[in-house]
Amino acid sequence: MKMLSTLIALMTLMPLSAFADANAAEGERGFRRCTSCHSVELGQRRSGPSLFGIVGAQSGAVEGFRYSNANLNACIIWNETNLMTFLSNPRRFMPGTRMNSPGLRSTQDIEDLIAYLSQQN
Numbered sequence: 001m002k003m004l005s006t007l008i009a010l011m012t013l014m015p016l017s018a019f020a021d022a023n024a025a026e027g028e029r030g031f032r033r034c035t036s037c038h039s040v041e042l043g044q045r046r047s048g049p050s051l052f053g054i055v056g057a058q059s060g061a062v063e064g065f066r067y068s069n070a071n072l073n074a075c076i077i078w079n080e081t082n083l084m085t086f087l088s089n090p091r092r093f094m095p096g097t098r099m100n101s102p103g104l105r106s107t108q109d110i111e112d113l114i115a116y117l118s119q120q121n
Helices: 002-013 024-034 080-088 109-116
Strands: none
Touching: 024 109, 080 109
C-alpha cells in the first residue's frame, strides 16, 4: 500500500506532456511558415491538408485530400513523438512524402509548434 501511494505521488509530479516547456503562442508564430501549404481550419485544404485535429489523428486521414502513397500507407498516429521526428526531417521519417519542407532544426520550435497544433481541435 505504501508503495502504491508513493507511486501515485510521483506520478502527480510528472508533466502530462513530454513538452512541458512548450509554448503554444510561439508555436502559433512558427506556424506562419506553414500557412502557404497548411491551415488549421477544419476542411480548409491548400497544397497540404488542414492540420485541424492532427495531434492524435491517423496519418492520411483528412477526407478528400490526395495524399502520397507513403502517407496513406504509413499507418501511424500523429502523436507528439511521431510529429517531433517528422517535423525535424519529413522525408527521412516518411520517404516518399510530398511535403516539401526540409524540417525544423530547433527542438524548441518543434515542441512549440506541436503545442499549438494540439490546441487546434
